[in-house]
Amino acid sequence: xxxxxxxxxxxxxxxxxxxxxxxxxxxxxxxxxxxxxxxxxxxxxxxxxxxxxxxxxxxxxxxxxxxxxxxxxxxxxxxxxxxxxxxxxxxxxxxxxxxxxxxxxxxxxxxxxxxxxxxxxxxxxxxxxxxxxxxxxxxxxxxxxxxxxxxxxxxxxxxxxxxxxxxxxxxxxxxxxxxxxxxxxxxxxxxxxxxxxxxxxxxxxxxxxxxxxxxxxxxxxxxxxxxxxxxxxxxxxxxxxxxxxxxxxxxxxxxxxxxxxxxxxxxxxxxxxxxxxxxxxxxxxxxxxxxxxxxxxxxxxxxxxxxxxxxxxxxxxxxxxxxxxxxxxxxxxxxxxxxxxxxxxxxxxxxxxxxxxxxxxxxxxxxx
Amino acid sequence: xxxxxxxxxxxxxxxxxxxxxxxxxxxxxxxxxxxxxxxxxxxxxxxxxxxxxxxxxxxxxxxxxxxxxxxxxxxxxxxxxxxxxxxxxxxxxxxxxxxxxxxxxxxxxxxxxxxxxxxxxxxxxxxxxxxxxxxxxxxxxxxxxxxxxxxxxxxxxxxxxxxxxxxxxxxxxxxxxxxxxxxxxxxxxxxxxxxxxxxxxxxxxxxxxxxxxxxxxxxxxxxxxxxxxxxxxxxxxxxxxxxxxxxxxxxxxxxxxxxxxxxxxxxxxxxxxxxxxxxxxxxxxxxxxxxxxxxxxxxxxxxxxxxxxxxxxxxxxxxxxxxxxxxxxxxxxxxxxxxxxxxxxxxxxxxxxxxxxxxxxxxxxxxx
Numbered sequence: 001x002x003x004x005x006x007x008x009x010x011x012x013x014x015x016x017x018x019x020x021x022x023x024x025x026x027x028x029x030x031x032x033x034x035x036x037x038x039x040x041x042x043x044x045x046x047x048x049x050x051x052x053x054x055x056x057x058x059x060x061x062x063x064x065x066x067x068x069x070x071x072x073x074x075x076x077x078x079x080x081x082x083x084x085x086x087x088x089x090x091x092x093x094x095x096x097x098x099x100x101x102x103x104x105x106x107x108x109x110x111x112x113x114x115x116x117x118x119x120x121x122x123x124x125x126x127x128x129x130x131x132x133x134x135x136x137x138x139x140x141x142x143x144x145x146x147x148x149x150x151x152x153x154x155x156x157x158x159x160x161x162x163x164x165x166x167x168x169x170x171x172x173x174x175x176x177x178x179x180x181x182x183x184x185x186x187x188x189x190x191x192x193x194x195x196x197x198x199x200x201x202x203x204x205x206x207x208x209x210x211x212x213x214x215x216x217x218x219x220x221x222x223x224x225x226x227x228x229x230x231x232x233x234x235x236x237x238x239x240x241x242x243x244x245x246x247x248x249x250x251x252x253x254x255x256x257x258x259x260x261x262x263x264x265x266x267x268x269x270x271x272x273x274x275x276x277x278x279x280x281x282x283x284x285x286x287x288x289x290x291x292x293x294x295x296x297x298x299x300x301x302x303x304x305x306x307x308x309x310x311x312x313x314x315x316x317x318x319x320x321x322x323x324x325x326x327x328x329x330x331x332x333x334x335x336x337x338x339x340x341x342x343x344x345x346x347x348x349x350x351x352x353x354x355x356x357x358x359x360x361x362x363x364x365x366x367x368x
Numbered sequence: 369x370x371x372x373x374x375x376x377x378x379x380x381x382x383x384x385x386x387x388x389x390x391x392x393x394x395x396x397x398x399x400x401x402x403x404x405x406x407x408x409x410x411x412x413x414x415x416x417x418x419x420x421x422x423x424x425x426x427x428x429x430x431x432x433x434x435x436x437x438x439x440x441x442x443x444x445x446x447x448x449x450x451x452x453x454x455x456x457x458x459x460x461x462x463x464x465x466x467x468x469x470x471x472x473x474x475x476x477x478x479x480x481x482x483x484x485x486x487x488x489x490x491x492x493x494x495x496x497x498x499x500x501x502x503x504x505x506x507x508x509x510x511x512x513x514x515x516x517x518x519x520x521x522x523x524x525x526x527x528x529x530x531x532x533x534x535x536x537x538x539x540x541x542x543x544x545x546x547x548x549x550x551x552x553x554x555x556x557x558x559x560x561x562x563x564x565x566x567x568x569x570x571x572x573x574x575x576x577x578x579x580x581x582x583x584x585x586x587x588x589x590x591x592x593x594x595x596x597x598x599x600x601x602x603x604x605x606x607x608x609x610x611x612x613x614x615x616x617x618x619x620x621x622x623x624x625x626x627x628x629x630x631x632x633x634x635x636x637x638x639x640x641x642x643x644x645x646x647x648x649x650x651x652x653x654x655x656x657x658x659x660x661x662x663x664x665x666x667x668x669x670x671x672x673x674x675x676x677x678x679x680x681x682x683x684x685x686x687x688x689x690x691x692x693x694x695x696x697x698x699x700x701x702x703x704x705x706x707x708x709x710x711x712x713x714x715x716x717x718x719x720x721x722x723x724x725x726x727x728x729x730x731x732x733x734x735x736x
Contacts, residue, residue, distance in 0.1 A: 041574070058663055105478035110471075110495075113478045127478075176548050183544055206409070295426055 004142070005037050005069040011135055013047055016102050021126050022049045023098035025089050025116075028107040030303040031132035033230055038066035045072075046089040049098040055085040066230065087115050094120040102128035130308070137300060137308050138322050143231060144346055144356075147302070147324055150187065150228035151344055151358035154235050157181035158224065158361050166368055167216060167241060171196040171209035174222075182226045191225030191232035192305045202238060203330050203338025205294050216242045219249060219337040220368070221330075225305065225344075232305045234326050235359035236342025240367045248336075253365045256331055256339040259283035260363070263297055263311070263327040267347050267355040273315035280329040281313070289331050298327040301344055323347045324358070372510070373405050373437040379503055381415055384470050389494050390417045391466035393457050393484075396475040398671040399500035401598060406434035413440075414457040417466040423453040434598065455483050462488040470496035498676070505668060505676050506690050511599060512714055515670070515692055518555065518596035519712055519726035522603050525549035526590065526729055534609060534736055535584060539564040539577035542590075550594045559593030559600035560673045570606060571698050571706025573662050584610045587617060587705040588736070589698075593673065593712075600673045602694050603727035604710025608735045616704075621733045624699055624707040627651035628731070631665055631679070631695040635715050635723040641683035648697045649681070657699050666695040669712055691715045692726070 012035065016024045024047040026032050032054075033039035035047075042057035054068055056076045068074055075092075077083050086108065093101045103116065105127045117125060139147070157178050166174070175194040182190055197207040202219035214220060223236035238256075240249055263280030280297040284290075300307035301324050309317055311325065319325070325347065330340030341363055346356040380403065384392045392415040394400055400422075401407035403415075410425035422436055424444045436442055443460075445451050454476065461469050471484065473495045485493060507515070525546050534542070543562040550558055565575040570587035582588060591604035606624075608617055631648030648665040652658075668675035669692050677685055679693065687693070693715065698708030709731055714724040 103478075105482075106480075108478055110473035110476055110478055110481045112474075114473075172551055176551055180544050180548065183540055 002037075002069050002071045004140070005035060006071055008035050008135060009047060009052060012131060015131050016047065016128070019102065019126070021098075021100040021102040021128075023047060023093045023096065023100070024102040024128055025086060025093065025104070026128070026132060027086050027104050028132070031104070031136070033066070033303055034132060034136055036072055037069040040068075042085055044085045044089050046092055048093055049096040051096065053089065053092060055089045055092070057083070057085050084112060084115060086112055087119050090116040090120040090123060094123045098123065100124040100126050102126045102131075104128050104132075106130065133308055136302055138320050139302060139324060139346075140322070143302065144322065144324065146229045146231035147233050147344065147346075148358055150191070150226040150231055150233040151235065151360075153182055153185040153187045153226040153228060154224055154233060155359060155361045156185050157226070158222065158235065158237065161222070162239070162366065162368060166214045166220065168213055170211045170213050171198055171201070172211060174214070175209040178222070178224050182224070185226075187226035187228055188230070189227050191227045191234060195221075195223040197221045197337075198241075200335055200337050203332040203340045205330060205332070205340065214241055217246070218242075219339065221338070221340050223340065223342055230303055232301055232303070233324075233344040233358055234301060234305060234328070234342055235344065235361060236328055236330075236340050237361060237363070238339040238341060238365075240365060242367060245365060245367055250365065252331060252333075253339050255284065255287050255289075256329060256341055257363060257365075259297075259329040260327055260341040260343070263329060264343065264345060264355060264357075267319065267325065267327070267345055269319060269321040269347055269349050271319050273309045273311050273317055273319060274313055276319070276325075276327075277311040277313055277315060280311075280327065284329060284331060294330070297329045298325050300325050319347045321347055321349055370405075370437050370439045372508070373403060374439055376403050376503060377415060377420060380499060383499050384415065384496070387470065387494070389466075389468040389470040389496075391415060391461045391464070391468070392470040392496055393454060393461065393472070394496070394500060395454050395472050396500070399472070399504070401434070401671055402500060402504055404440055405437040408436075410453055412453045412457050414460055416461055417464040419464065421457065421460060423457045423460070425451070425453050452480060452483060454480055455487050458484040458488040458491060462491045466491065468492040468494050470494045470499075472496050472500075474498065501676055504670055506688050507670060507692060507714075508690070511670065512690065512692065514597045514599035515601050515712065515714075516726055518559070518594040518599055518601040519603065519728075521550055521553040521555045521594040521596060522592055522601060523727060523729045524553050525594070526592065526603065526605065529590070530607070530734065530736060534582045534588065536581050538579045538581050539566055539569070540579060542582070543577040546590070546592050550592070553594075555594035555596055556598070557595050559595045559602060563589075563591040563604075565589045565705075566609075568703055568705050571700040571708045573698060573700070573708065582609055585614070586610075587707065589706070589708050591708065591710055598671055600669055600671070601692075601712040601726055602669060602673060602696070602710055603712065603729060604696055604698075604708050605729060605731070606707040606709060606733075608733060610735060613733060613735055618733065620699060620701075621707050623652065623655050623657075624697060624709055625731060625733075627665075627697040628695055628709040628711070631697060632711065632713060632723060632725075635687065635693065635695070635713055637687060637689040637715055637717050639687050641677045641679050641685055641687060642681055644687070644693075644695075645679040645681055645683060648679075648695065652697060652699060662698070665697045666693050668693050687715045689715055689717055
C-alpha cells in the first residue's frame with residue numbers, strides 16, 4: 001500500500017510546486033488519511049521541502065484498522081506541552097528552508113492560520129485550495145472494493161431489519177438496531193447518523209430519528225451506510241407498512257423511482273454533473289413537485305460521506321469513470337410524508353457495463 | 369425559557385459593545401445553541417445592531433427536542449441557492465448599519481472569513497474570541513439538572529451492563545450495547561463515542577473499541593456519557609474480570625483511585641485549575657508514574673463534552689461555583705493495561721455540601 005500513498009503525495013507535490021509552493025500543510029482529516037494512510041486525531045501532514053512528516057498531537061488515537069504509511073516519518077508532540085500539530089508543522093517547514101507553505105484555507109480557522117504565521121514568520125502562507133479533495137474524486141479499484149464491501153454490509157443490515165416486526169417500534173430504536181447490525185457485519189461504524197423516518201416524517205432529507213412509532217399505513221424511509229476501512233457508502237429506501245399501499249403512495253413512489261432511475265441512467269463518463277441532476281429533477285418538476293426539492297440530487301462519496309462532485313443545478317464539471325456518487329431524489333409532502341430512494345453507484349464506461357450499482361437492495365415498493 | 373436566552377444575548381451584546389463592535393456573528397454550533405435555544409445544522413446567530421436573527425441553511429435539520437427561542441427572528445436561506453448562512457448574516461449586519469462585526473475566529477475558516485469580507489466590504493471584521501465559551505462556563509440550575517439526568521442515564525446503562533455476562537464479548541459490541549441502553553433510558557444519544565477497553569487496552573485514554581474479546585483476568589475500562597437536552601456528561605470506571613484481582617491490579621487501582629479522590633476533594637470555588645490538576649497528578653507522580661500521563665486530568669463539560677476550564681499543569685484561572693467538570697486521572701502500562709476513573713461533578717461551596725457528584729456508580733474495584 002505504501003506506494004499508493006507515496007504516489008498520491010507525489011501528485012500533490014507536483015501540483016504545489018507548479019503553484020510556487022515548495023511545501024504544503026494538509027490538515028483536513030480525510031485528506032490526511034488519503035495521503036498518509038491514517039489520520040490520528042488532530043494529526044496534520046507536512047509535505048515538506050526535504051521530507052514528509054505526519055505530525056501528531058499527544059493523544060493521537062486512531063481507529064485500530066488504520067496504519068500510517070511506513071515510509072512516512074511520524075512525529076508526536078510531547079504530552080504535557082499540548083500544542084497544535086499544525087503550528088509545529090509550520091515550524092518544521094520553515095526549518096526545512098521552505099519559503100512558502102500552501103495550507104487548506106477551507107479547513108484552517110482564522111485563529112490557527114494566525115498562529116502558523118506567528119511561529120513561522122519567514123514562511124509565506126499560500127492557499128492549497130481543494131487540491132486534495134480533487135485528487136480524491138476518482139477512486140482506484142482498491143478504494144472501490146472497500147466501498148463495495150461497505151455497501152454489502154449496509155444491504156445486509158437493511159435486509160435483516162425488513163424481516164423483523166416493525167409496527168410499534170420507534171424511529172430511534174430502528175436506527176440504533178440498524179447501526180448495531182452494521183457493526184455486527186463488520187463495518188468500522190455507521191457512515192453517518194442513520195435516518196429512520198415514519199409517517200409524516202418519511203422522505204424528509206436528513207431526518208433525525210424521533211420517538212414516533214411505526215404505524216399501519218405509514219411510509220417508512222430509511223437511509224443508512226457503512227464505513228469500511230474508512231470508506232463510506234449510502235443507501236436509502238422507502239417502504240409501506242401494512243398489507244397494501246394506498247393509491248397516492250404508489251403514485252408518489254413510482255414518480256420518485258422514475259426520477260432516481262433517470263439519474264442513474266445518465267451516469268456516464270463525460271456527463272455534466274448538472275445534466276445528471278436535471279435528468280432526475282425534471283421528472284419531479286414535470287409532475288409539479290418543484291417546491292421543497294433538495295439542493296442536490298446526489299453527491300460524491302468516499303472517505304467522507306459528502307464529497308465532490310455535487311449533482312446540482314449549478315454544478316460545474318463532468319463525471320469521470322471510477323467516480324462513486326449517490327443518486328437520491330425524493331419528495332416530501334408536509335404532513336403526509338414522502339419517498340426517498342438513494343443508491344451509491346460507480347461511474348463506469350458503457351463498454352464495462354455502465355454504472356456499477358453498489359447498493360443492491362431491491363427498489364420495488366415493498367409492503368411490510 | 370425565552371428570557372434565559374435573551375439574557376444570555378444581552379450579556380454577550382454588552383461584551384461586544386464594550387469591545388467596540390455593534391454586532392456579532394456566532395457560528396460555533398454549541399454557542400449558537402446556547403444563545404438561540406437551538407442550532408439547526410449550519411445555522412449562525414447574528415447579534416445585530418437593530419435585531420437578532422438566526423440564519424439557517426436550506427436543510428436546517430435539528431434534533432426534534434430543540435426549539436429556537438421564539439423571541440428570535442429565524443431566516444432560512446432558499447433551497448436551490450445553497451449559500452453560507454454566515455455570509456448571509458454578514459450581509460444582514462451591514463444592511464442594519466453596523467460598521468464592525470465580531471466573529472468567532474477560532475471557528476470560522478480562513479476561506480469563510482474571506483467570503484464574509486467580500487460580501488460586506490464596509491464591515492470591519494473583529495474577533496469575538498472565546499466570549500460565548502466563557503459565558504457558558506458557569507451553568508444555571510436548569511442546565512445542571514439536564515446534566516444530572518444525563519448522568520443518571522449513564523449510571524443506569526453502565527449498571528445494566530455490569531449485570532450481564534462479559535467474558536467473550538468484544539469491545540465494539542459492549543460499546544454498542546451501552547449506547548443502545550443510553551437511548552433506551554431517554555438520552556438524546558451518546559455524549560461522545562463510547563470507549564470500552566480490555567486487557568492491554570484498558571486505561572488508554574480515548575481508546576476506540578476494537579474486536580478484542582473480554583478475557584478472564586483482564587482489566588476492563590469503560591468510558592461513556594449521555595446527552596440529555598443537549599447537555600453532556602461523562603463517567604469512566606475500571607473493573608477486573610474474574611473472581612479476584614491480581615495484586616498489581618489492586619495496587620494500580622488504589623493508586624488511581626487516590627489520585628482521583630484528591631482531584632475531587634480539591635474542587636472548591638476559588639481553587640486554581642492547575643491546583644486541582646496537581647492534586648491528582650502528584651499522587652501518580654510520587655508513585656513513579658510520570659511518563660504517559662495525559663495532558664489534562666479533567667475538563668469542563670456542558671453543551672460540549674470538552675469545554676473550559678481545563679484542569680492541566682499550565683491552566684490559568686480559578687473554579688467558580690456551578691462549574692461542572694470531569695476528574696479523570698489514569699495510568700496505562702503499555703502491554704499490560706491500566707486504570708482510569710472518571711466522574712462528572714459540579715463545583716459547589718462547602719456550605720452547600722461541597723462538590724456535587726453527578727455520576728454515582730460505585731468506585732470500589734469490582735471483580736465481574
